[in-house]
Amino acid sequence: MRTIVCVEPGVLESQQFEKPTPKAGEVLVKIRSIGICGTDIHAYGGNQPYFEYPRVLGHELAGTVESVGDGVELAIDSPVYIIPYLSCGECVACKKGKPNCCTNIEVVGVHRDGGMCEYLCVPESAVVVAEGLAFNDMALIECLAIGAHSVRRAQITEDDKVLVLGAGPIGIGALQFAKVQGAQCMIADVRDDKRKFCEEQYNVATVDALGDVGAQLSDLTEGEMPSVIIDCTGNVKAMESAFYNLAHGGRIVFVSVVKASVAFDDPEFHKRETTLLGSRNATKEDFEHVVACLRDGSVKSNAFVTHTAKFSELIDRFQTWVKPETGVIKAVVEMD
Ligand SMILES: [Zn+2]
Numbered sequence: 187m188r189t190i191v192c193v194e195p196g197v198l199e200s201q202q203f204e205k206p207t208p209k210a211g212e213v214l215v216k217i218r219s220i221g222i223c224g225t226d227i228h229a230y231g232g233n234q235p236y237f238e239y240p241r242v243l244g245h246e247l248a249g250t251v252e253s254v255g256d257g258v259e260l261a262i263d264s265p266v267y268i269i270p271y272l273s274c275g276e277c278v279a280c281k282k283g284k285p286n287c288c289t290n291i292e293v294v295g296v297h298r299d300g301g302m303c304e305y306l307c308v309p310e311s312a313v314v315v316a317e318g319l320a321f322n323d324m325a326l327i328e329c330l331a332i333g334a335h336s337v338r339r340a341q342i343t344e345d346d347k348v349l350v351l352g353a354g355p356i357g358i359g360a361l362q363f364a365k366v367q368g369a370q371c372m373i374a375d376v377r378d379d380k381r382k383f384c385e386e387q388y389n390v391a392t393v394d395a396l397g398d399v400g401a402q403l404s405d406l407t408e409g410e411m412p413s414v415i416i417d418c419t420g421n422v423k424a425m426e427s428a429f430y431n432l433a434h435g436g437r438i439v440f441v442s443v444v445k446a447s448v449a450f451d452d453p454e455f456h457k458r459e460t461t462l463l464g465s466r467n468a469t470k471e472d473f474e475h476v477v478a479c480l481r482d483g484s485v486k487s488n489a490f491v492t493h494t495a496k497f498s499e500l501i502d503r504f505q506t507w508v509k510p511e512t513g514v515i516k517a518v519v520e521m522d
Pocket residue numbers: 223224225245246328329
């Protein structure tokens with residue numbers, strides 16, 4: 187089968203691999219659509235921490251059941267998406283119902299080979315049947331689930347004024363799920379084109395992150411400031427700004443992960459009685475919420491897909507997508 191391998195940073199290579207056979211408890215998925223994620227771009231660029239090469243990238247995956255191992259009862263050809271976080275089920279986090287931050291987590295396409303190939307074997311628990319959705323939409327469920335998880339972490343309601351920092355795919359996902367909760371939503375970004383995109387597609391107020399952010403937020407919230415700030419920037423300065431732009435009594439959610447220390451002034455933190463939350467990956471409940479929102483149309487998956495390509499074009503196209511001037515928000519690859 188055709189497989190695209192990231193042999194070292196900056197080098198993708200098309201190779202022939204043997205089609206895998208599912209073992210007991212496993213499912214062989216015929217890959218139909220692959221979402222391209224920031225993680226794939228960072229791994230290709232060589233700046234993803236703890237990443238080993240060669241590696242087959244791709245963890246935002248949709249396809250059909252090709253065959254199953256002993257003990258698996260999924261029907262052949264069922265349309266499925268993959269939950270790419272494989273958890274141990276035994277650690278302290280798993281026992282508390284938080285497999286998304288399992289101490290032994292293995293992410294498909296990160297810690298083990300992923301789905302930039304024709305067939306992928308995964309444990310049955312990682313496969314979810316979802317009828318009636320397009321494969322290209324299903325490939326975006328994981329990306330949307332990250333945003334949905336951050337909104338659930340903050341327990342957002344219609345009384346909240348939510349500021350999302352960073353209008354990338356994760357930020358736009360968080361924005362959409364905050365809107366589903368009925369909150370007043372705002373999104374900040376340094377780029378004009380991304381802010382314009384959000385204003386047009388999602389009818390939300392935007393904040394120029396290079397301008398006077400505090401003044402803009404004060405105007406938008408009648409001086410109250412945002413009650414929730416969700417950071418999806420991967421930028422330390424942006425993360426630190428949240429401590430100073432938050433409403434008193436508010437919550438900060440860090441979806442971003444940066445290889446750095448994040449600092450804040452304790453009196454500023456204390457006077458607001460700030461709640462600071464991490465948000466890592468997503469759980470099955472988040473995935474199910476995403477699917478329900480896609481079905482009822484309250485969230486649009488394809489609105490932020492700016493680029494598509496066929497699998498046979500992937501290597502050429504990928505090299506352009508890593509450049510910011512290409513204007514990629516989200517790219518999806520279809521198997522051909
Ligand atoms: Zn992803």
